[in-house]
Amino acid sequence: MKITKKSKKENPSRMISAEFGVYPVVVLVGRVNVGKSTLFNTLLEQRKAVTSAVPGTTRDVNHGLCTWRGATFILVDTGGFAGGSTTEIEKKTAEHARRMISRADIVLFMTDRRAGLNPDDRRFVRLIRTLTQAPLVLTVNKAEHKSPTEADEWSEWHKLGLGEPQYISAMNGRGTGDLLDYVVRLLPEKKKEQKKEQSSREEVRVAIVGRTNVGKSSILNRLLGEERVIVSPQAHTTREPHDTLFEYDGIPLRIIDTVGMRKKSRISSRMDREGLERSIVAIEQADIVLLILESIVSPSKQESRLVGIAQERGAGLMIIVNKWDLISEKTTKTPQAYEEFFRQYFKGALWAPVMFVSASSGQRVSRILEAVGLCIENRGRIIAQEDLDTFLAKVIAHQQPQWQRGKKKPAIYRFRQTTTNPPTFALDVNERNSISYAYLRYLENRLRDVYGFQGTPIRIHTEERGRLTRNP
DSSP states (O other): OOOOSOOOOOOGGGOEESSTTTSOEEEEEEBTTSSHHHHHHHHHTSOOSOOOSSTTOOOSOEEEEEEETTEEEEEEEOOOBOSSOOSHHHHHHHHHHHHHHHHOSEEEEEEETTTOOOHHHHHHHHHHHHHOOSOEEEEEEOOOSOOTTHHHHHHHHGGGOOOSOEEOOTTTOTTHHHHHHHHHHHSOHHHHHOOOOOOSSOOEEEEEEOBTTSSHHHHHHHHHTSOOSOOOSSTTOOOSOEEEEEEETTEEEEEEEOOOBOOGGGOOSHHHHHHHHHHHHHHHTOSEEEEEEETTSOOOHHHHHHHHHHHHHTOEEEEEEEOGGGOOSOOTTHHHHHHHHHHHHTGGGTTSOEEEOBTTTTBTTHHHHHHHHHHHHHHTOOOOHHHHHHHHHHHHHHOOOOOOSSSSOOOEEEEEEEETTTTEEEEEESOGGGSOHHHHHHHHHHHHHHHOOTTSOOEEEEEEOOGGGGOO
C-alpha cells in the first residue's frame, strides 16, 4: 500500500525537541554502580530505568520530567564512567554521557559512600570540568543512615573540590528532598520561569518494536537526526525502553525505542526480563506501532505476537522492512513481490502500510514520519452522519445481510460513528445475533474502499434498537 500523503521536504534533523528546549537539564553522572538509575527512579517516582548490580546496566541516556516545589526540570540518567573504556558499547556509552554533560544546567556527580573516594572519581571530575561550566553537586549515595562521622568524612570528599556533599540514599529516599531543594535553588532563573506551551494536540505515543538487531535504534536515530541511542551489532544492546518527545509537522510525538523481542526460553536474567516487560507495557500503551522487520529474514511468531498486541489495543500499525539495501539485483517488481509476501504473513492487518527503508543509508526513513502523520489523521477522522447514511444505503443496496443465527430477519436501521482513535462505529439492528461477522468485515472493507483509513484498525459493533429508533 503506497503512502498517499504528499511528500514533504522537511529535514528530520530540524525537528524541535519538545522538552530539552524548554526546561533546565539536570544530569546524573558518576562511576558504574553508584546508584544513578536508582536515584533517577526515586526522583521521578516511577521505575523508568532498569536497575541491577551488574556493572554497566545503563547504556543509553534516559530522561524524564521532574517537578519539585513548582519547578520543573529534565532529569537525565547516563551510563556509568568506567575509566578506561575498551569495548565499542562502553565507548559509545561514555560519548553519550559527555554529550549530555555539555548540555547540562546542573550536574549531579554521584559517588558511593561505602566505597569511599576513588581515583576514577577525581579523573571524572576533571573531565566534567572540561565539558561544562554548570554547577557540580557532589551527591554521596548509599548513606542509608545519618552517621556521626559524616562531618569527619568532609576532609575526604573535599579533595574533589566540589564543596559540601549532599548525603542521600537513593534506595530508601533519605536526603532526596534536601537534594531537590538544593537543585531548585541552583536552577537558572530564566529557564525556571519558563512554562511549557500547551499544544493544541495531545502527544501521540509511537512504539518502535521488533526482534533484536533488526535496526530499531538505528531508525530512531535517523528519525531524530542524532545518535539518541546506542547502536551496535551486539545483540541486546538496548536494555530498557527509551522515549523521546519532539514535534514533527506540529504534531507532538513521543517515540519509544523498545527492547528487542525474543522467546521466553532465551531470557536468562532478571534485568532482561524487566526490560522486556516494560517494552510490552510501552507497546500496549502506544497509539501507533512501528513493526521493524529485516528484508533478509522471514517474520516469525514474535512479530505475529506484536501485531496481535497492537490490534488488541486498537493501535495504528506500520510494517517497516529495514535493510532494503541488502537486497541485490532488485527490479521494479521486487517491492511488490516483497509487499505481497509480508501481507500474506500478516493477513489480519492488510490495512497496515508496508515500507522499505535502509537505516544505514537513510533511504526513505524520513517517509516514516509522513506515514505516521497520515495514520494520525486517519485515526482521528470523523465522518459526517449524512455521509454514513448515504454509505449505508449503497452498501445495503449492493449486498443485504443474510438471515443467519438470529430469530428475526436482520434489519439495519442506522450506521453511526461513536468515537475515534481508533475509528469506531455502531450498527443499529433489530437483533444483534442476526448480523454475521462476515457482514461486519464486509462493512469494514467498504469503509476502507471509500474513506481509506490507512494504518489504523476499524472497530464495528452491533447494537439492538427498536424500529422507532430508526430516525432518532
